[in-house]
Amino acid sequence: xxxxxxxxxxxxxxxxxxxxxxxxxxxxxxxxxxxxxxxxxxxxxxxxxxxxxxxxxxxxxxxxxxxxxxxxxxxxxxxxxxxxxxxxxxxxxxxxxxxxxxxxxxxxxxxxxxxxxxxxxxxxxxxxxxxxxxxxxxxxxxxxxxxxxxxxxxxxxxxxxxxxxxxxxxxxxxxxxxxxxxxxxxxxxxxxxxxxxxxxxxxxxxxxxxxxxxxxxxxxxxxxxxxxxxxxxxxxxxxxxxxxxxxxxxxxxxxxxxxxxxxxxxxxxxxxxxxxxxxxxxxxxxxxxxxxxxxxxxxxxxxxxxxxxxxxxxxxxxxxxxxxxxxxxxxxxxxxxxxxxxxxxxxxxxxxxxxxxxxxxxxxxxxxxxxxxxxxxxxxxxxxxxxxxxxxxxxxxxxxxxxxxxxxxxxxxxxxxxxxxxxxxxxxxxxxxxxxxxxxxxxxxxxxxxxxxxxxxxxxxxxxxxxxxxxxxxxxxxxxxxxxxxxxxxxxxxxxxxxxxxxxxxxxxxxxxxxxxxxxxxxxxxxxxxxxxxxxxxxxxxxxxxxxxxxxxxxxxxxxxxxxxxxxxxxxxxxxxxxxxxxxxxxxxxxxxxxxxxxxxxxxxxxxxxxxxxxxxxxxxxxxxxxxxxxxxxxxxxxxxxxxxxxxxxxxxxxxxxxxxxxxxxxxxxxxxxxxxxxxxxxxxxxxxxxxxxxxxxxxxxxxxxxxxxxxxxxxxxxxxxxxxxxxxxxxxxxxxxxxxxxxxxxxxxxxxxxxxxxxxxxxxxxxxxxxxxxxxxxx
Amino acid sequence: xxxxxxxxxxxxxxxxxxxxxxxxxxxxxxxxxxxxxxxxxxxxxxxxxxxxxxxxxxxxxxxxxxxxxxxxxxxxxxxxxxxxxxxxxxxxxxxxxxxxxxxxxxxxxxxxxxxxxxxxxxxxxxxxxxxxxxxxxxxxxxxx
Numbered sequence: 001x002x003x004x005x006x007x008x009x010x011x012x013x014x015x016x017x018x019x020x021x022x023x024x025x026x027x028x029x030x031x032x033x034x035x036x037x038x039x040x041x042x043x044x045x046x047x048x049x050x051x052x053x054x055x056x057x058x059x060x061x062x063x064x065x066x067x068x069x070x071x072x073x074x075x076x077x078x079x080x081x082x083x084x085x086x087x088x089x090x091x092x093x094x095x096x097x098x099x100x101x102x103x104x105x106x107x108x109x110x111x112x113x114x115x116x117x118x119x120x121x122x123x124x125x126x127x128x129x130x131x132x133x134x135x136x137x138x139x140x141x142x143x144x145x146x147x148x149x150x151x152x153x154x155x156x157x158x159x160x161x162x163x164x165x166x167x168x169x170x171x172x173x174x175x176x177x178x179x180x181x182x183x184x185x186x187x188x189x190x191x192x193x194x195x196x197x198x199x200x201x202x203x204x205x206x207x208x209x210x211x212x213x214x215x216x217x218x219x220x221x222x223x224x225x226x227x228x229x230x231x232x233x234x235x236x237x238x239x240x241x242x243x244x245x246x247x248x249x250x251x252x253x254x255x256x257x258x259x260x261x262x263x264x265x266x267x268x269x270x271x272x273x274x275x276x277x278x279x280x281x282x283x284x285x286x287x288x289x290x291x292x293x294x295x296x297x298x299x300x301x302x303x304x305x306x307x308x309x310x311x312x313x314x315x316x317x318x319x320x321x322x323x324x325x326x327x328x329x330x331x332x333x334x335x336x337x338x339x340x341x342x343x344x345x346x347x348x349x350x351x352x353x354x355x356x357x358x359x360x361x362x363x364x365x366x367x368x369x370x371x372x373x374x375x376x377x378x379x380x381x382x383x384x385x386x387x388x389x390x391x392x393x394x395x396x397x398x399x400x401x402x403x404x405x406x407x408x409x410x411x412x413x414x415x416x417x418x419x420x421x422x423x424x425x426x427x428x429x430x431x432x433x434x435x436x437x438x439x440x441x442x443x444x445x446x447x448x449x450x451x452x453x454x455x456x457x458x459x460x461x462x463x464x465x466x467x468x469x470x471x472x473x474x475x476x477x478x479x480x481x482x483x484x485x486x487x488x489x490x491x492x493x494x495x496x497x498x499x500x501x502x503x504x505x506x507x508x509x510x511x512x513x514x515x516x517x518x519x520x521x522x523x524x525x526x527x528x529x530x531x532x533x534x535x536x537x538x539x540x541x542x543x544x545x546x547x548x549x550x551x552x553x554x555x556x557x558x559x560x561x562x563x564x565x566x567x568x569x570x571x572x573x574x575x576x577x578x579x580x581x582x583x584x585x586x587x588x589x590x591x592x593x594x595x596x597x598x599x600x601x602x603x604x605x606x607x608x609x610x611x612x613x614x615x616x617x618x619x620x621x622x623x624x625x626x627x628x629x630x631x632x633x634x635x636x637x638x639x640x641x642x643x644x645x646x647x648x649x650x651x652x653x654x655x656x657x658x659x660x661x662x663x664x665x666x667x668x669x670x671x672x673x674x675x676x677x678x679x680x681x682x683x684x685x686x687x688x689x690x691x692x693x694x695x696x697x698x699x700x701x702x703x704x705x706x707x708x709x710x711x712x713x714x715x716x717x718x719x720x721x722x723x724x725x726x727x728x729x730x731x732x733x734x735x736x737x738x739x740x741x742x743x744x745x746x747x748x749x750x751x752x753x754x755x756x757x758x759x760x761x762x763x764x765x766x767x768x769x770x771x772x773x774x775x776x777x778x779x780x
Numbered sequence: 781x782x783x784x785x786x787x788x789x790x791x792x793x794x795x796x797x798x799x800x801x802x803x804x805x806x807x808x809x810x811x812x813x814x815x816x817x818x819x820x821x822x823x824x825x826x827x828x829x830x831x832x833x834x835x836x837x838x839x840x841x842x843x844x845x846x847x848x849x850x851x852x853x854x855x856x857x858x859x860x861x862x863x864x865x866x867x868x869x870x871x872x873x874x875x876x877x878x879x880x881x882x883x884x885x886x887x888x889x890x891x892x893x894x895x896x897x898x899x900x901x902x903x904x905x906x907x908x909x910x911x912x913x914x915x916x917x918x919x920x921x922x923x924x
Contacts, residue, residue: 450815493833493862499816505831513812513824513831
């Protein structure tokens with residue numbers, strides 16, 4: 001409130017100053033309509049503001065002057081000298097009061113009535129308002145503030161940016177020059193100062209979000225009254241600061257959301273009481289800063305959004321097939337609220353209860369790099385959260401290059417960065433489709449799109465997966481990916497924006513201009529249909545998940561001989577570098593010492609003369625062998641089409657991966673060939689535990705380990721002495737285990753009968769001790 | 781009150797720009813291309829911490845015969861919150877006009893008609909007075 005009052009004081013003072021000329025002119029010719037209007041506007045504005053701030057004296061004065069001037073404007077009163085004098089006296093008094101308000105002094109008010117009476121053209125009457133009933137606002141301590149134009153701030157900002165660039169230039173020069181500690185220290189100091197100044201100026205652009213929230217109480221009151229509802233507004237976090245421009249950008253979406261919540265969310269008092277709720281609904285609006293984002297939440301305790309109704313509407317509108325509708329998750333159903341064609345149709349809105357223009361709200365939020373999420377519980381209410389960046393002007397971005405030129409991509413739109421080798425690319429007519437982990441997305445080549453010559457061959461390009469605001473995910477092929485940077489972005493000139501590909505311009509550290517790419521613009525230009533596809537995309541992703549599971553995870557590596565081979569990821573325990581001296585040839589085989597253990601070494605014929613050897617540690621769950629290789633190429637998930645080798649050996653066969661023939665290692669043969677010798681080295685029995693079960697992991701595992709077992713995850717290809725399963729886990733486990741122990745979570749015996757209650761420690765230890773290491777050790 | 785004029789060579793002609801609309805004359809070091817932007821945009825350049833949109837003067841005239849400006853100098857022109865650098869062959873001088881400019885009486889040639897706003901006399905020589913904002917707007921604005 002203090003901020004607002006200060007604004008009011010400053011504004012009134014400015015206006016009064018600007019008006020002084022008009023007053024003099026009006027005094028000289030009271031018939032001057034233009035001057036009259038100007039003065040009228042001033043008192044009218046002051047009156048309006050006073051009502052808001054509860055400043056009764058100012059209000060009465062300005063009200064009286066306004067009334068008198070209105071009569072003059074209407075022609076029912078002549079602007080004679082007496083009136084002009086009286087109005088001027090009132091304006092002077094307003095100036096004095098504002099001055100007093102600023103310094104916190106109080107000003108005698110005895111002659112207010114006389115001034116008012118004079119303006120009203122009546123003889124002086126006794127005071128209408130008792131002095132006690134119109135208390136002065138409490139004395140405020142002097143608050144020093146000035147009003148600055150945003151232009152000036154921008155100029156300061158750009159001057160500081162200049163300073164930063166000069167500093168960078170200097171830093172480069174210093175690096176090339178011979179070192180001088182004193183110069184470097186001085187330079188450091190300058191750097192720190194510049195950073196501080198930059199920070200300060202950035203902050204001057206910030207404004208408390210209060211200015212956005214302050215209008216809410218009135219709006220909520222009016223709207224609730226119109227709709228015959230009772231709403232309690234709960235505003236929190238008004239002191240959060242946000243870029244001024246950003247506040248303006250959020251204003252409309254927030255208003256819209258609040259309106260929706262009251263109109264469609266909160267029920268009538270009768271309906272609420274009938275539903276066992278308090279008659280008055282609660283609307284919460286809060287803001288808080290999380291990292292470099294501002295989170296604004298609007299919650300209501302109304303009826304919530306009926307996801308199924310939305311689905312019915314979408315079905316009716318022909319946007320969804322029955323099959324698709326079936327598959328939607330609760331979240332996906334709610335997200336239908338944002339579907340454009342769904343929310344614009346009135347008929348559907350009436351059913352869905354909410355959704356008027358929510359697509360527009362989302363588009364607006366996303367345009368400023370924000371994200372909007374919706375959560376709803378039937379008859380308990382809705383929570384809408386908006387996340388927006390702190391400022392519009394500084395955008396975290398990734399710099400990339402295409403055709404030798406550097407561009408920036410807003411980080412908020414980036415899903416993932418990949419090597420081109422990591423994805424499959426299919427040509428469908430002229431279009432290219434990339435498959436990233438079972439998800440098919442359109443591929444756009446940035447150099448081609450921009451009509452420039454790419455710098456690097458296709459296979460060395462990088463892929464940036466982009467998720468533009470409100471659009472479909474697509475892959476952008478670029479020549480290189482450089483760095484993450486915080487960029488000060490300015491709008492580009494219209495002739496540049498006309499390209500439809502850019503969101504703005506910025507300067508790199510070396511002072512060169514960089515264009516900020518607009519991910520949705522690129523999608524549009526590349527002809528990728530937006531938004532409509534989003535839903536189907538989500539559905540397709542779900543469909544393809546099943547297919548992905550049948551794929552085998554393969555580690556592709558280059559052998560020491562230079563060939564390309566692959567090994568199932570499942571059998572790879574880890575990758576390690578071992579020094580050449582750890583490798584010894586003995587007892588007919590190469591062996592490598594790793595820590596306390598000796599592992600047989602496959603994959604190479606002789607120990608390297610010096611340096612290091614990179615090895616894969618392969619495990620079958622019981623024993624390990626080492627496999628020497630040159631370098632990791634990639635980890636891929638593929639559906640294997642194996643051409644089996646004619647004779648068993650190290651290589652099981654050949655498969656086509658990225659149109660390359662890749663030899664697949666045969667772990668079975670490897671362990672059979674090397675494994676027998678390993679047996680004796682392994683003294684620990686192995687216990688397999690299901691993956692991802694927190695109870696097993698945190699409660700059971702220590703107990704099992706204390707009994708001398710080595711614990712492995714129960715997955716494909718693992719062999720164990722004992723497999724522990726929870727009773728609930730149905731079906732066969734992929735683990736080959738000597739013994740299976742089932743645990744139940746309830747003390748009473750379950751249907752199976754042979755399970756052990758999971759806290760029956762004695763029974764557990766008994767089951768595990770049947771093959772306890774102690775016994776093994778005694779026997780061995 | 782004679783108008784100050786900036787005399788420059790553009791498209792082989794010596795023309796006058798109102799100096800009031802000109803902020804500075806600079807030599808540009810490097811121009812970053814802006815692919816797919818309007819054809820008369822030569823790219824972007826940095827002037828201290830500001831990004832200038834570089835306008836190719838000859839292309840902006842839409843003289844089909846000429847190629848791109850054999851640029852030497854750039855005239856810095858602020859316009860609508862953006863700053864432009866107009867590439868011209870050469871900036872000669874800033875001088876005072878002898879008399880106020882006179883509206884065009886006859887067509888002055890393809891491309892030029894769109895950007896010329898009159899003629900102005902300087903030192904007994906008659907120059908075409910060119911509106912730099914019309915040049916910046918580019919040939920596409922012709923239709924409007």
